[in-house]
């Protein structure tokens with residue numbers, strides 16, 4: 394479980410996040426949803442200590458990342474896997490080398506052990522023929538799978554994904570969503586996904602946190618979303634005619 398208490402984040406004089414209080418639940422896929430610019434990425438980066446927050450706490454169990462030394466943060470990061478927006482693969486490394494990268498950084502594994510672990514993760518995300526290709530030689534969906542394989546290579550307790558579906562066709566987006574959901578349950582991870590993909594909300598949203606203009610306006614499950622009377626949430630989720638119809642079906 395990750396508990397956020399009274400989190401504020403500003404850049405210069407511009408407040409981006411105000412008084413965020415939320416619990417991200419263990420062994421579940423937690424979604425952070427909200428319009429572009431609402432503060433999702435800043436929140437995600439604040440959770441993993443990539444942004445220094447102005448006020449508040451981010452508790453991993455009873456460990457507050459905002460009160461940690463850089464050495465303690467480094468240790469915590471070994472428990473965290475991150476899939477950054479766009480994948481953030483190293484262009485000059487092959488797929489296999491990209492997945493091995495955290496093992497080189499954080500373990501004393503032999504070359505054989507690193508290869509075995511990286512190949513296991515690549516097979517887990519259903520990539521079989523891409524080990525020796527470079528990122529420029531594979532599709533967007535394959536890049537996301539490589540990024541997921543790299544994120545789980547150290548067997549993290551926590552998985553963070555920033556817009557894992559961006560730039561993917563609807564079918565590939567579903568494959569990636571399902572993969573994230575499966576590995577979350579298979580490895581008992583606490584997963585947090587930033588998204589504005591409505592399909593993800595209704596397919597994998599076990600816990601959903603809605604951010605509007607830097608404030609948490611609503612939280613609940615995908616089953617509860619149709620019953621919410623929060624106007625901003627309704628405007629966001631059920632803006633299209635199709636989703637307006639879906640709301641009646643869900644209710």
Ligand SMILES: Nc1ncnc2c1ncn2[C@@H]1O[C@H](COP(=O)(O)OP(=O)(O)OP(=O)(O)O)[C@@H](O)[C@H]1O
Pocket residue numbers: 404409427428429430431432433434435436589
């Ligand atoms: N490093 C930074 N310096 C100054 N302002 C920033 C910085 N990072 C983000 N912001 C601002 O914080 C606000 C929230 O940005 P954020 O990237 O979190 O939005 P988002 O909800 O993730 O949007 P999107 O869905 O488009 O990725 C924006 O107004 C953005 O300009």
